[in-house]
Amino acid sequence: MTFTYLKPLYDMDFLAKNEDRCFYYFALGDFRQFTDKETYKEAWALYWSINDGTGRYDEAAAAVKRKYGGMPRKQAAPEFNAFHSEDISTLIELTNKTFEDDYGKN
Numbered sequence: 001m002t003f004t005y006l007k008p009l010y011d012m013d014f015l016a017k018n019e020d021r022c023f024y025y026f027a028l029g030d031f032r033q034f035t036d037k038e039t040y041k042e043a044w045a046l047y048w049s050i051n052d053g054t055g056r057y058d059e060a061a062a063a064v065k066r067k068y069g070g071m072p073r074k075q076a077a078p079e080f081n082a083f084h085s086e087d088i089s090t091l092i093e094l095t096n097k098t099f100e101d102d103y104g105k106n
């Protein structure tokens with residue numbers, strides 16, 4: 001789940017994915033429910049206990065969705081790329097100025 005508004009920052013290499021810090025969540029359509037790493041692992045254990053190589057993908061996914069409300073997902077946390085710190089500072093300044101111009105300083 002790369003948030004759409006962050007995609008241009010990844011494309012310009014301003015952001016990188018930090019695989020050491022992750023968000024864990026359950027997803028189904030527009031539903032998102034954040035969780036912890038242990039629950040994420042339990043959900044996948046349930047999935048693989050049903051789909052034990054026999055191709056019972058739909059049955060396994062249905063069981064996980066029933067229990068947790070969606071399928072388990074993991075997303076690396078975004079992290080600013082230090083090589084672009086000057087560019088990022090400029091981008092933040094421009095964003096703040098645009099916001100202040102549009103909405104005022106208060």
